[in-house]
Amino acid sequence: MGTFKVNYRQDTALFQTLWVKVWLGILVVLLIVSPIFLSRYQISILNEMGIAVIGALGLNLLTGFTGQISLCHGSFLAIGAYTSALLTSKLGIPFWLSFPLSGLMAAALGMIVAVPSLRLKGLYLALGTLAFGFIVEYVIFHWGLTKGDMGMAVRRISIYKFAFRTEKQHFYLITGFAAIAVISAKNIARSKIGRSFVAIRDRDIAAEAMGIPLAKYKVMAFAVSSFYAGVAGCLMAHYQKWIVPGNFDLSVSIAYIAMIIMGGLGTILGSVLGAILITGIPHGIVYLVDIFKESYPGLSGFIVDFKLGLFGLVIVLALLFEPKGLFGIYWRAKIYFKTWPFKY
Amino acid sequence: MAVLKDAPDYQLEVEDVSISFGGIRALNNVSLSVRRGEIYSIIGPNGAGKTTLFNCIGGLYRAQKGSIKFEGKEILGKKPPEIARLGIARAFQNIALFEGMTVLDNLMSARIYHSNYGLLRAAVYLGKCMSEEVRNRDKVEEIIDFLDIQAIRKTLVGSLPYGLQKRVELGRALAMDPKLMLIDEPVSGMNLEETEDMARYLLDINEEMKVTVVLVEHDMGLVMDLSDTVTVLNFGLKIAEGSPKDIAANPEVIRAYLGETDTREEEMV
Numbered sequence: 001m002g003t004f005k006v007n008y009r010q011d012t013a014l015f016q017t018l019w020v021k022v023w024l025g026i027l028v029v030l031l032i033v034s035p036i037f038l039s040r041y042q043i044s045i046l047n048e049m050g051i052a053v054i055g056a057l058g059l060n061l062l063t064g065f066t067g068q069i070s071l072c073h074g075s076f077l078a079i080g081a082y083t084s085a086l087l088t089s090k091l092g093i094p095f096w097l098s099f100p101l102s103g104l105m106a107a108a109l110g111m112i113v114a115v116p117s118l119r120l121k122g123l124y125l126a127l128g129t130l131a132f133g134f135i136v137e138y139v140i141f142h143w144g145l146t147k148g149d150m151g152m153a154v155r156r157i158s159i160y161k162f163a164f165r166t167e168k169q170h171f172y173l174i175t176g177f178a179a180i181a182v183i184s185a186k187n188i189a190r191s192k193i194g195r196s197f198v199a200i201r202d203r204d205i206a207a208e209a210m211g212i213p214l215a216k217y218k219v220m221a222f223a224v225s226s227f228y229a230g231v232a233g234c235l236m237a238h239y240q241k242w243i244v245p246g247n248f249d250l251s252v253s254i255a256y257i258a259m260i261i262m263g264g265l266g267t268i269l270g271s272v273l274g275a276i277l278i279t280g281i282p283h284g285i286v287y288l289v290d291i292f293k294e295s296y297p298g299l300s301g302f303i304v305d306f307k308l309g310l311f312g313l314v315i316v317l318a319l320l321f322e323p324k325g326l327f328g329i330y331w332r333a334k335i336y337f338k339t340w341p342f343k344y
Numbered sequence: 345m346a347v348l349k350d351a352p353d354y355q356l357e358v359e360d361v362s363i364s365f366g367g368i369r370a371l372n373n374v375s376l377s378v379r380r381g382e383i384y385s386i387i388g389p390n391g392a393g394k395t396t397l398f399n400c401i402g403g404l405y406r407a408q409k410g411s412i413k414f415e416g417k418e419i420l421g422k423k424p425p426e427i428a429r430l431g432i433a434r435a436f437q438n439i440a441l442f443e444g445m446t447v448l449d450n451l452m453s454a455r456i457y458h459s460n461y462g463l464l465r466a467a468v469y470l471g472k473c474m475s476e477e478v479r480n481r482d483k484v485e486e487i488i489d490f491l492d493i494q495a496i497r498k499t500l501v502g503s504l505p506y507g508l509q510k511r512v513e514l515g516r517a518l519a520m521d522p523k524l525m526l527i528d529e530p531v532s533g534m535n536l537e538e539t540e541d542m543a544r545y546l547l548d549i550n551e552e553m554k555v556t557v558v559l560v561e562h563d564m565g566l567v568m569d570l571s572d573t574v575t576v577l578n579f580g581l582k583i584a585e586g587s588p589k590d591i592a593a594n595p596e597v598i599r600a601y602l603g604e605t606d607t608r609e610e611e612m613v
């Protein structure tokens with residue numbers, strides 16, 4: 001077999017084939033024009049999805065890539081949300097500054113949560129993160145500044161003189177941030193840092209023997225993951241303009257786990273697909289309930305309670321039938337079409 | 345076989361190393377010295393403590409007593425990544441590849457000490473990050489060519505047959521650019537052809553890439569052909585050391601080890 005020159009820069013390129021570029025171009029155009037055709041409610045769903053994409057990328061880097069289970073992802077969204085809410089309203093700090101600060105605050109606390117992960121694994125780590133989640137919830141409930149159950153008003157986003165008011169305006173901002181989040185996460189994943197994360201997940205002892213310092217990279221995984229959650233929480237707070245502790249409770253952490261399991265653990269695309277799906281499900285249900293509301297009047301109350309159970313069910317079913325998630329389905333479809341019409 | 349200078353230039357010196365697990369004395373005052381550039385084999389029956397010795401050198405286990413020096417520096421007590429950084433690489437007995445990664449990424453992951461960019465640069469993947477990734481890729485591709493695994497570079501290692509996984513395991517250790525390699529049973533479970541290929545690789549690594557090789561292996565043919573020095577462990581004790589010829593003729597070794605080769609080879613499979 002002869003050796004031929006390969007251009008490695010090209011081989012590591014983010015978007016490798018023409019087809020990927022074409023599809024991506026179509027997606028970008030669609031995203032830019034879609035608000036023109038969609039209703040306010042529909043755009044609000046896309047906004048919710050965009051924020052979830054950022055949060056899900058963070059959790060997937062930690063759980064899917066590095067193999068560290070976290071049951072407190074919602075708490076890092078809370079930390080980002082309340083940090084930015086307090087900074088902007090109490091100290092008058094502008095959004096462009098409070099946005100990164102909310103991520104950094106979450107990252108700093110994430111590094112503290114990482115400390116037990118250096119000793120604990122699996123279920124024990126999950127319990128540790130659960131405990132951290134309860135502490136955060138307790139603080140938000142009882143700290144005077146955050147106003148507990150009553151909730152907190154949050155300023156609208158304004159960058160220099162421009163204030164974001166409409167769904168449409170928020171859509172472009174959130175989608176822009178989501179795109180940056182996707183690209184940066186993909187870059188981290190394909191760098192030495194992403195490889196070290198996966199190495200730790202797959203074989204931590206071999207990773208160490210290869211020269212990968214476990215502690216450093218586990219702490220980094222928690223920090224990066226919490227940073228994404230923090231900025232997602234910040235966006236959520238300013239977008240909703242009102243936050244209550246219930247926005248960030250355990251069910252939110254579970255929903256994020258459902259996203260990455262459903263989408264595909266350890267893949268960037270999977271995080272995006274899972275976030276879209278899990279955010280979309282409740283709206284889909286509301287849509288169906290609207291149709292059947294006349295014949296079954298008690299349905300809507302039941303659905304609210306049903307949501308969490310549904311995510312639990314989604315997790316179990318995904319684990320049972322498609323452990324690689326939507327990404328696995330996408331992957332098989334891609335291979336199928338690549339080789340079509342041949343079976344193999 | 346490497347040509348050795350007369351004055352011994354010891355690269356790795358293990359002195360009086362002991363370690364116990366509960367009641368089991370896995371290593372009992374083991375001493376050995378590996379010269380720079382040689383192929384040094386450690387043999388012995390199952391459970392003799394060979395892998396444990398590798399774990400002590402690599403820092404995965406901490407010897408309870410003794411001293412381990414690499415290039416004159418004490419490494420006992422150092423953490424595995426620090427020891428790796430000094431230039432000691434390890435290929436594991438029970439394949440310990442990163443299953444969820446491609447062959448290429450497995451090898452790339454061993455280049456951690458040859459890339460210096462940080463998190464922020466990785467997130468934008470520009471400048472130093474890009475240039476170092478390309479440089480590391482060049483180096484890894486050399487190894488891929490050397491091991492003749494071009495066709496599987498984008499394959500997930502978990503789906504590869506055993507023999508190829510062993511080869512990738514060797515490649516990953518090689519990708520670290522080590523000065524000394526600890527290679528634990530590279531040909532166990534391999535057929536004759538695969539064994540011959542592996543022997544070729546080991547020789548090339550030693551002679552052309554100038555890497556000192558410390559080998560643990562049950563395949564006596566391979567050990568006798570390749571080694572400059574052979575040490576025999578039995579129940580955690582070093583019972584002999586010498587040239588392959590001396591070892592093959594040593595009565596104590598024959599009693600402890602060679603006499604029961606037949607039964608062991610069945611266990612190995």
Ligand SMILES: Nc1ncnc2c1ncn2[C@@H]1O[C@H](COP(=O)(O)OP(=O)(O)OP(=O)(O)O)[C@@H](O)[C@H]1O
Nearest residue numbers: 365368370388389390391392393394395396397437
């Ligand atoms: N982590 C551990 N905990 C308890 N006992 C251990 C541990 N590691 C090794 N041992 C024991 O130490 C002894 C030596 O084991 P080791 O794996 O070093 O043998 P070996 O020479 O590599 O054998 P083989 O040829 O089968 O690979 C065995 O009795 C083993 O059970």
Ligand SMILES: [Mg+2]
Nearest residue numbers: 394395396437
């Ligand atoms: Mg062994």
